[in-house]
Amino acid sequence: MNRWNMxxxxxxxxxxxxxxxxxxxxALDDVKDPEIPAVSIxxxxxxxxxxxxxxxxxxxxxPTFVGCPxxxxxxxxxxxxxxxxxxxxxxxxxxxxxxxxxxxRITPQGIEKLLQFGIAPPVVSNDSRLIPPCPYCGAESGEVxxxxxxxxxxxxxxxxxxxxxxxxxxxx
Amino acid sequence: MAVHTAAVELSIEHREALVDFLRQLADDELxxxxxxxxxxxxxxxxxxxxxxxxxxxxxxxxxxxYLDRLAELGEGAADVLAFQRDGGARRNANLVERVNxxxxxxxxxHFCYDVFDTLRLRALTDSSFKPLAQGAEKxxxxxxxxxLHMESWVKHLGRAGGEARERLQAAVEAVWRDLGDLxxxxxxxxxxxxxxxxxxxxxxxxxSWVDRVGPVLTEAGLSWPGAPTLxxxxxxxxVHGPELQTLLDTMRAVYHLNPETRW
Numbered sequence: 001m002n003r004w005n006m007x008x009x010x011x012x013x014x015x016x017x018x019x020x021x022x023x024x025x026x027a028l029d030d031v032k033d034p035e036i037p038a039v040s041i042x043x044x045x046x047x048x049x050x051x052x053x054x055x056x057x058x059x060x061x062x063p064t065f066v067g068c069p070x071x072x073x074x075x076x077x078x079x080x081x082x083x084x085x086x087x088x089x090x091x092x093x094x095x096x097x098x099x100x101x102x103x104x105r106i107t108p109q110g111i112e113k114l115l116q117f118g119i120a121p122p123v124v125s126n127d128s129r130l131i132p133p134c135p136y137c138g139a140e141s142g143e144v145x146x147x148x149x150x151x152x153x154x155x156x157x158x159x160x161x162x163x164x165x166x167x168x169x170x171x172x
Numbered sequence: 173m174a175v176h177t178a179a180v181e182l183s184i185e186h187r188e189a190l191v192d193f194l195r196q197l198a199d200d201e202l203x204x205x206x207x208x209x210x211x212x213x214x215x216x217x218x219x220x221x222x223x224x225x226x227x228x229x230x231x232x233x234x235x236x237x238y239l240d241r242l243a244e245l246g247e248g249a250a251d252v253l254a255f256q257r258d259g260g261a262r263r264n265a266n267l268v269e270r271v272n273x274x275x276x277x278x279x280x281x282h283f284c285y286d287v288f289d290t291l292r293l294r295a296l297t298d299s300s301f302k303p304l305a306q307g308a309e310k311x312x313x314x315x316x317x318x319x320l321h322m323e324s325w326v327k328h329l330g331r332a333g334g335e336a337r338e339r340l341q342a343a344v345e346a347v348w349r350d351l352g353d354l355x356x357x358x359x360x361x362x363x364x365x366x367x368x369x370x371x372x373x374x375x376x377x378x379x380s381w382v383d384r385v386g387p388v389l390t391e392a393g394l395s396w397p398g399a400p401t402l403x404x405x406x407x408x409x410x411v412h413g414p415e416l417q418t419l420l421d422t423m424r425a426v427y428h429l430n431p432e433t434r435w
Binding site: 063065066067068069097098100101102145146147148149150152155170172 | 219222223225226227229230231232233234236237303306307309310311313314317320321
């Protein structure tokens with residue numbers, strides 16, 4: 001089976017009832033990013049929409065990075081979580097590209113939790129700034145240590161104020 | 173002009189051209205991604221081990237995106253396409269199959285490719301094949317980081333002077349010998365451009381590439397060898413150097429132990 005689904009445009013997507021919809025969104029709150037377990041995929045802004053297709057539940061996700069190795073894990077977690085909360089196994093999780101995932105999709109709660117976890121949230125701006133404030137001391141005196149970090153979505157910075165290296169999410 | 177959202181809408185002529193082009197895209201990314209991964213444990217410092225591994229992961233991920241589109245067109249599963257096709261069926265440019273050589277060559281080759289890939293992706297955001305337009309929009313944002321990284325290395329090595337700049341200048345000469353087919357759209361170029369599957373023709377892409385690369389080489393104190401000459405031969409029509417076979421032997425060694433294994 002393909003990881004991506006491109007055929008939704010020809011499909012007739014329908015709405016789910018309000019209570020089913022609320023339960024699915026609730027279930028998605030409990031699916032965490034395996035590399036940042038403090039933050040849910042909903043808080044990361046990865047959920048594009050939840051709808052119905054041919055009577056089945058359809059969860060559309062936006063990958064943060066195309067080559068993110070966590071995607072298959074996330075897909076299985078969503079299937080498991082929805083099955084557990086709703087008692088239904090007719091759920092299809094598809095990764096879509098109708099719009100690109102961007103840093104601006106991270107919710108305020110997601111930003112707060114990233115900070116608590118010690119990862120600087122991405123700079124969201126119109127210019128090309130990359131360096132976020134330090135998540136430990138808040139100083140804006142960081143420099144790039146490595147544009148590439150432990151996962152595709154993270155970079156490594158160094159804070160000249162508190163003399164700590166720190167991780168931050170790349171603006172995308 | 174039609175916007176193609178699915179394979180069923182394509183004529184046979186368009187389909188053949190699209191399949192060939194998707195192979196060019198997938199094979200460029202997969203081959204260079206494999207070369208990037210070869211630096212793991214051997215890069216000049218641990219930061220570059222991390223950087224090249226991360227870049228490799230991005231490039232291979234992009235290859236999978238294109239291979240999945242081929243699978244949707246009925247060309248076979250992504251793993252089969254990645255591992256079972258022999259050199260003659262591969263459409264990557266010669267540049268990305270060359271062995272890594274020294275650090276200067278690695279950096280300069282990647283910089284030249286990343287500028288090309290960024291321009292190609294930007295063009296593809298207007299592709300009449302919607303999955304390509306959507307994927308390009310996403311990948312473009314990721315490639316920004318590859319380009320930033322390689323450009324800063326080119327400038328660092330160039331400004332360092334001495335052996336670093338000498339090696340970088342030698343890399344320029346070596347990369348230039350392989351630029352001809354990079355811009356080629358292969359056997360179906362005319363259809364690809366006419367149907368706007370790939371809306372920008374090679375000559376135009378090359379001109380933008382020269383405008384972008386020239387000033388960086390100047391800033392790095394390197395001499396400009398002149399605009400590369402385009403060719404429609406070589407990698408885009410399946411003609412490769414012996415390096416590709418060696419690369420494929422390594423890349424497929426585990427796969428061939430048991431192609432049916434589920435990972």
